[in-house]
Amino acid sequence: MDPPRLGSAHRILSALDTDEQVLRFVEAITSDVASIQSELLQQILADNADVAYFHRHGLFGVPSAEDFHSRLPLISYQDIELDVARIASGDEDGHAKILCARPVREVLKSSGTSGGRQKLFPKLSDYDPEFLVLNRVARPFNTGKSLHFIYVRNPEVTPGGVKLSSGLSGYFTSPAFRNRKIDPATSYTSPDQVLQCVDYIQANYCHLLCGLVQRDQVVSVGSVFASTFVRSLKSLKCQWRDICQDIAEGAVNSRIVTSLPVRNAVNAILRPDIELADAIRKECCGGNWRGIVRRLWPEARLVQTIITGTMQQYVSIIDMLTDGLPIASSLYASSECSSLGVNLDPVCPPSEVLYTLFPCFAYFEFLPLENRLSAPDEDQGQEERSFVSCDNLVKLADVKVGDEYELVLTTKAGLYRYRVGDILKVVKFHNDAPQFAFVRRAGVLLSVDMDKTDELELHKAVTQAWNRHQEHSEIRLVDYTSRVDLSSQPGHYIIYWEAFPDPQILELDVCCFELEESLSVVYRRNRREGSVGPLEIKLVRQGTFDKIMDHVVQNGGASYGQYKTPRCAKDPKVVSILESSVIAKGQARYMQTST
Structure with missing residues (x-):
């Protein structure tokens, strides 16, 4: 496959069906990084011409790349907080777009646990084809079910009709997820009603129950973050007796699972199985939790969860619980831009995880570590945190192996030269695309x-x-x-x-x-x-x-x-x-x- 022009890249993304097609696309998209990034920037500027943010910085009409690099400053969240708040409230009338020319009907919420408070970021569509491709690239196995601990919240809707949610909750409660093509051989062990359950206790219980009932089909276990995976498994210490009883009787405990749709969905996959209940009881009753995952899910071949950054500290306890199952830390994403990159070697050792940023997902720039005057932090003053010199920003294709940078994003949804706060180190290249190790959060x-x-x-x-x-x-x-x-x-x-x-x-x-x-x-x-x-x-x-x-x-x-x-x-x-x-x-x- 020749390197795709950006205009066709998203059509190709949406049409990819087989793993071979996806991998060919990855090879193509990483072989022409500079051209794809340049074309993407021009497209973003053309699509968002005449937004209020550009006017604020003296840009009218369609800005050129030179205008972008010379006029637009590096920014942190505080510089656009009021803009995003207006967007979230629905305060756009089609004649004075604030950050993005296209209508924004969804805003993503950050967790608030990295920087101390939640931040809001505009999102353009119900789902991204990039998200689906990243998951396809990162999937180590083509067959087998996944016991994945997914926990969501009900999205909020502002008086202006804008949906507020986390990236995870937004996707799993969206029509795109409900209407997805389901392959029974590679699906989640939990039915959709459990994946969309907003009550943590009920969802956690049902994830474990459904996963144990289908234990011989489970080839992977996991959660988005390693901390969530550990907590989900620890709850088994308190719940295994009830779970064994439910399996033996072939019906879920209505005192624990009070949601009727969730209960009905789980009951549909249960049948009385005293032998299975006894086998699970035997593994749990002794209090030996070393290797419990391998013993309860004997066909499991890996753990899928993020273990970069401070999540590394959970590696030892995951190793203890799984008796050393490989850990696949597959995806690099953020609330600012839901799709950023992927680990092309998902089952590599945790200490060797590298992420390849895909050049068609966002326009990437990098602030060399020695040139960072300050970190993007809400406790800093306006002068200190904003308008840091852009003179030394480095393009994606020009970063150097061994150097560390802070990631700077420009997105289709209206973030321009936004300091994400992630510190990345360039380790090597895959074709023309640099591969980064996540080092830490800035600050x-x-x-x-x-x-x-x-x-x-x-x-x-x-x-x-x-x-x-x-x-x-x-x-x-x-x-x-x-x-x-x-x-x-x-x-x-x-x-x-x-x-x-x-x-x-x-x-x-x-x-x-x-x-x-x-x-x-x-x-x-x-x-x-x-x-x-x-x-x-x-x-x-x-x-x-x-x-x-x-x-x-x-x-x-x-x-x-x-x-x-x-x-x-x-x-x-x-x-x-x-x-x-x-x-x-x-x-x-x-x-x-x-x-």
Whole structure:
């Protein structure tokens, strides 16, 4: 297949039927990156000519690529927050389009767990052919069912008629999903009524029940995020007795599953099976959860879930639960642009995951790490966070192997030179397309004095400290978060840990020492000089991070499937949950004098 021109790319995307066609398209689309990106930018500018945002920056008519690069600044969310709020309210009349010339009838909500609050981003259509292609490319197997833990929320509709939802909820509750072509050999184990169930407890129970009833057909298990997958499996500890009873009787428990459509859909695939119920009961009753996934789903060949960034910390507990099943971290997507790229080697080791950005999905630019004056953060002032120099922005085809960049997006839906906040490292190229490792989210997480600890530094320090202390233990770190306590003088870091299956008495003072030794040179210098106080680790009881998830989802609008643990606890209620759940704590005693 010759490299497709952009005008035909989306027609090709919509018509791809076979895996061979998809892979040929991938080869073609990654072989002419510069031309496709240039054509896409010209199309975006032509399609959105005369929008109010362009007028604001002195652009009238159809801007040229030169106008785009010279006139439009780098922006963060605060620069367009009022614009998106107007779009979400339906405040467009067809004569004064704000960001996008086409009508916007859907707005995607971010989870709010990365940056501290939800953000809204315009979306053009009910679904993207890109999304379907990414899933096809990332699918490691052509046959077999998937036990996928999907959790959604009901989309909201504004008074202006605009739909508000997360990307996941929007797709699974859309006509595009309901009317999709279903292949029984490669479908989900859960019926659509379960996939679209907005009650987490009922959905979780039914996912497990349906997956166990069809256990011999399941070739993959997973969820969007690794944290969701772990939580979904942990619930089996409390639910296996009821599930076994339902399987033996051939009917779902109406006390647990109260939704009649969901109950009817699940009952349709149940039949009394005492032998299966006994087999599951035998595996669960002993309390041995090591390798439980392999034992309950003997045909499962991999876990499909995102384990990049701070999700890496869940790899060890997933390995324990699955007895080392391969983990496929397949897709790279975001609320800003639902389809970005794919891992072309989905069953590679978690530490080697690389994403290839498809040049026809968005116009990509990259801010070299050394040129980032500040991170896109809502706590920063307008001058500091916006209008960073664009002089050193690098195009997709021109990035260099070994360099790190912040991702900058221009989309068909009306984001222009938007700083996503993802830090990516170029590792190699596939044809003309660079392949990136996700490094971290931008921005400082913890700071007391001159120390500035970001998400990646904290993750590495926590992981190293835990691994050194618990290298030969069966205990796994379930989750962690942190905060700065400025009520003490000097202020200090507090790290909260939850362990599984049963936390033994940990030498937390030693863990504190190990963790501090893993932090930056600047942090350790400030500790020795006394401008930063000794770090604390607080062990919280099991289920604490589930309570935090429940609080964030119920009060913030994110769905369970979209949720990511905040690595810095800023919400007073979250801090209260953590502090009320502490069962043990330790504090660092001293710092070594050497650096």
